[in-house]
Amino acid sequence: MKRVTNILACAVVAIVSIAGAATIALADYPDRAVKMIVGSVPGSGPDVLARSMSEELAAALGQPVVVENKPGAAGNVAAAAVSRGDPDGYEIFIGTINMAIATWLPKEPPFDPATDFAIVGRVASIPDVVVISPDLGPKTIEDYIELARSKPGELNYSSPGVGSLQHMGTDSMASMNGIEMVHVPYKGGKAATTAVLAREVDMFMAGMPPAIPHIKTGALLALAVSSAQRFALLPDVPTLTETVMPGYSAEAWYGLFMAKGTPDDIVAIVNAAANRALADPNVIERFANAGAAVETGTPGEFAEFVATESARWKKNLEELGLAGTR
Amino acid sequence: MAVFDHIAIGFTAVFTLQKMLYCFFGVFMGMLMGVLPGIGAMATISMLLPVTFYVSPDVGLIMLAGIYYGAQYGGSIASILLNLPGTPSSAVICLDGYPMAKQGRAGPAIFLTTIASFLGSIFAILLLLTIAPLAARLALTFGAADYFSLMILGLIAAASLAQHGVVRGLAMVAVGLTLGMVGTDVASGTYRFTFGLLDLADGLSIIAMAMGLFGVAEIISNLVSGTHRRRMPDRVALRDLVPTRVDMRQSSGPVVRGGVIGAFLGILPGTGASIASFVAYGFEKRISRNPGDFGKGHVPGIVAPESANNAAAQAAFIPTLTLGIPGDAVMALMMSALIIHGIQPGPTVIESHPDLFWGLVASFVIGNVFLLIMNLPLIGVWVRLLTIPYRFLYPVILVLICIGVYAVGSNVYDVVQVFLFGLVGYLMMQARLEPAPLLLGFVLGPLLEDNFRRALILSRGDLAVFIERPISLSLLLASVAVIAFSLRRPVAAMSEADNSQESSQ
Numbered sequence: 001m002k003r004v005t006n007i008l009a010c011a012v013v014a015i016v017s018i019a020g021a022a023t024i025a026l027a028d029y030p031d032r033a034v035k036m037i038v039g040s041v042p043g044s045g046p047d048v049l050a051r052s053m054s055e056e057l058a059a060a061l062g063q064p065v066v067v068e069n070k071p072g073a074a075g076n077v078a079a080a081a082v083s084r085g086d087p088d089g090y091e092i093f094i095g096t097i098n099m100a101i102a103t104w105l106p107k108e109p110p111f112d113p114a115t116d117f118a119i120v121g122r123v124a125s126i127p128d129v130v131v132i133s134p135d136l137g138p139k140t141i142e143d144y145i146e147l148a149r150s151k152p153g154e155l156n157y158s159s160p161g162v163g164s165l166q167h168m169g170t171d172s173m174a175s176m177n178g179i180e181m182v183h184v185p186y187k188g189g190k191a192a193t194t195a196v197l198a199r200e201v202d203m204f205m206a207g208m209p210p211a212i213p214h215i216k217t218g219a220l221l222a223l224a225v226s227s228a229q230r231f232a233l234l235p236d237v238p239t240l241t242e243t244v245m246p247g248y249s250a251e252a253w254y255g256l257f258m259a260k261g262t263p264d265d266i267v268a269i270v271n272a273a274a275n276r277a278l279a280d281p282n283v284i285e286r287f288a289n290a291g292a293a294v295e296t297g298t299p300g301e302f303a304e305f306v307a308t309e310s311a312r313w314k315k316n317l318e319e320l321g322l323a324g325t326r
Numbered sequence: 327m328a329v330f331d332h333i334a335i336g337f338t339a340v341f342t343l344q345k346m347l348y349c350f351f352g353v354f355m356g357m358l359m360g361v362l363p364g365i366g367a368m369a370t371i372s373m374l375l376p377v378t379f380y381v382s383p384d385v386g387l388i389m390l391a392g393i394y395y396g397a398q399y400g401g402s403i404a405s406i407l408l409n410l411p412g413t414p415s416s417a418v419i420c421l422d423g424y425p426m427a428k429q430g431r432a433g434p435a436i437f438l439t440t441i442a443s444f445l446g447s448i449f450a451i452l453l454l455l456t457i458a459p460l461a462a463r464l465a466l467t468f469g470a471a472d473y474f475s476l477m478i479l480g481l482i483a484a485a486s487l488a489q490h491g492v493v494r495g496l497a498m499v500a501v502g503l504t505l506g507m508v509g510t511d512v513a514s515g516t517y518r519f520t521f522g523l524l525d526l527a528d529g530l531s532i533i534a535m536a537m538g539l540f541g542v543a544e545i546i547s548n549l550v551s552g553t554h555r556r557r558m559p560d561r562v563a564l565r566d567l568v569p570t571r572v573d574m575r576q577s578s579g580p581v582v583r584g585g586v587i588g589a590f591l592g593i594l595p596g597t598g599a600s601i602a603s604f605v606a607y608g609f610e611k612r613i614s615r616n617p618g619d620f621g622k623g624h625v626p627g628i629v630a631p632e633s634a635n636n637a638a639a640q641a642a643f644i645p646t647l648t649l650g651i652p653g654d655a656v657m658a659l660m661m662s663a664l665i666i667h668g669i670q671p672g673p674t675v676i677e678s679h680p681d682l683f684w685g686l687v688a689s690f691v692i693g694n695v696f697l698l699i700m701n702l703p704l705i706g707v708w709v710r711l712l713t714i715p716y717r718f719l720y721p722v723i724l725v726l727i728c729i730g731v732y733a734v735g736s737n738v739y740d741v742v743q744v745f746l747f748g749l750v751g752y753l754m755m756q757a758r759l760e761p762a763p764l765l766l767g768f769v770l771g772p773l774l775e776d777n778f779r780r781a782l783i784l785s786r787g788d789l790a791v792f793i794e795r796p797i798s799l800s801l802l803l804a805s806v807a808v809i810a811f812s813l814r815r816p817v818a819a820m821s822e823a824d825n826s827q828e829s830s831q
Binding site: 041042043044047048051052055068069070071072073074076077080105106107108110156161162163182184185186187190191194197198200201209212213214216217219285286289290322325326 | 368371372375379466467468469470510512513514515516517522524525527528595596649650651652655658659660661662663665666667668670671672674735736737776780783784786
């Protein structure tokens with residue numbers, strides 16, 4: 001009997017959406033498995049977060065959640081596809097700060113993060129952490145800046161790529177302190193971290209996940225974090241804003257997005273389910289293991305945040321002469 | 327002896343029913359997915375990663391690791407039977423494996439690659455047991471300039487992959503290097519040759535390329551010519567499956583050299599099983615007294631790369647587990663499985679979780695024994711696949727290729743790429759241009775270029791960096807030595823070998 005009603009419901013959904021009506025059998029959403037799209041390979045930051053919360057999200061939604069990886073162009077292949085997908089709420093994209101950065105690099109931006117999606121809510125933030133080899137000498141971020149100032153153009157820093165958050169952050173640190181360092185881009189955060197471990201470069205403003213294991217073992221020395229407040233996992237490490245970059249903060253963020261035109265009611269359902277999943281202590285612990293702090297909120301708050309971030313990084317890329325160059 | 331303590335800890339930890347079952351399941355899935363074209367370890371592990379949330383981390387890791395090295399066993403089977411590399415690292419097995427199958431020697435070929443896989447793995451496991459932390463630390467001393475020089479050596483060793491003359495071979499390497507430029511340029515961040523397609527921002531898909539140039543091209547060729555050139559008896563006798571004494575004798579040297587090359591490249595982060603198998607093949611051909619035999623079903627041409635890619639797969643665990651530095655994308659995935667459980671990979675794992683570390687190493691031994699026991703009786707089954715009429719076989723293969731390639735990136739575009747490369751591969755076949763050097767150029771190209779430019783950024787543009795660093799210098803000297811060695815061989819003999827090669831086609 002349940003099956004018959006399900007089929008009927010599907011039929012209703014089909015008919016209504018064919019008719020082009022704006023509302024889609026909301027009472028029944030979700031009545032089948034929901035896909036959670038990750039824009040990068042399994043094991044990457046967003047993938048770990050998606051998988052860390054998928055089970056709890058499924059429980060909150062009352063339907064299975066299937067994580068699907070669609071890697072490419074720093075997640076923007078998947079983001080562009082989701083943006084143009086069916087606005088029925090069955091594809092949830094776990095977006096990252098790259099939507100507000102990598103988007104502005106090509107000559108023709110694939111989408112506008114602030115306007116081309118139904119924005120659901122933020123799920124996590126991950127600060128960057130300035131790391132050096134303990135053998136380099138400096139013990140504090142101020143010492144490091146001093147060292148860099150005494151050797152203009154001699155120190156190297158790595159980044160996961162040209163125009164990445166970490167590249168821009170280090171560039172801001174250099175210009176705010178009047179120091180000169182050479183940028184050595186690598187393919188991804190893990191390779192950039194390895195470069196510091198091997199002492200091929202001197203410094204990396206790393207994303208938390210690849211750096212934290214090495215900070216814990218003492219192979220890397222954490223000098224400062226990029227968030228506005230100190231980071232829970234590294235309470236003794238000062239922030240950049242309280243030391244050498246007053247007023248500065250930048251964090252990688254993760255949030256949920258759906259196709260443009262998804263009804264507000266569905267967005268509200270997913271937002272409530274996500275917030276419930278994110279309150280689960282297991283999820284909080286898994287996020288913490290991955291170096292991430294859980295963030296919750298309303299769709300409106302996150303939409304406003306995405307618009308601010310998008311404008312901020314677009315401007316920063318323009319200042320670096322990188323926007324619209326690819 | 328510390329080594330025996332480690333072995334004792336490991337085997338005590340791993341001999342539980344649950345762990346043995348997960349180990350078996352992992353290697354079985356890995357082997358199966360390795361056989362299926364396109365679906366490699368990466369796709370399988372990502373599908374099964376969520377399982378590890380519900381078991382303890384050591385159990386989960388044993389399973390995931392089993393998939394990874396199990397896939398290396400399976401990959402060569404389809405290469406031998408159908409000229410269809412199950413994984414990119416087994417593309418090079420096609421060169422001599424497929425001719426063996428066409429001669430009706432598919433059974434011995436699979437038998438030999440299975441043994442070579444096993445021995446290559448065991449060799450790398452022994453390294454893992456004895457000198458893991460030291461080897462990993464040595465790997466860290468490799469800088470950008472050293473990687474560049476290593477890639478040069480790899481290219482030179484592998485220029486001999488060509489079977490239809492050096493010029494054609496070099497031309498294909500150059501095409502491969504060029505195709506490797508497609509995508510985001512690491513040094514400047516610029517998109518190159520993407521034609522505005524976001525799907526090309528990360529470059530062309532190596533899996534699509536390997537499947538297309540070898541497998542799909544072969545299918546097109548068979549369909550066009552209407553001949554399938556397969557001599558396969560209706561019944562397969564056991565003695566047709568077992569290698570001859572000569573095969574065994576020819577294998578011993580190549581297996582050892584392949585294992586050494588594979589283990590070395592596996593330990594280095596960034597170079598993995600694909601490069602290892604190509605280089606091992608190129609090396610064998612270089613040092614062979616009869617390089618003309620390669621490409622016609624020569625046994626060292628399958629056992630050396632097979633031993634190398636398995637050794638590389640096992641050795642890739644060394645930097646991952648001891649330093650927390652993942653050698654490739656699959657290793658990065660394993661690391662995140664550990665991190666989810668709150669275990670930080672790195673030097674402390676051995677001390678803080680000895681059961682986990684040595685248990686995992688012990689599970690490698692057990693997993694490889696499982697694979698050996700499982701594969702040998704299956705050879706008959708695989709070979710019987712060839713008795714299926716081609717008109718039934720090829721649609722199934724094409725469907726499997728599509729599913730496999732799609733499963734890797736959930737991107738229809740990759741499937742389109744496979745068929746484009748299939749078409750290109752067929753045209754290349756007509757022009758007697760070979761896919762293997764092209765694929766190698768494609769694999770080495772980005773590493774060569776990135777490291778060259780990175781070395782120059784670090785040296786502020788001073789080219790002397792390549793001869794000032796001892797590792798880089800020795801690798802470059804080795805490259806010169808290889809060239810000198812091959813020049814010493816009379817050019818006439820080389821071209822004669824090429825001619826006889828061509829007339830026999």
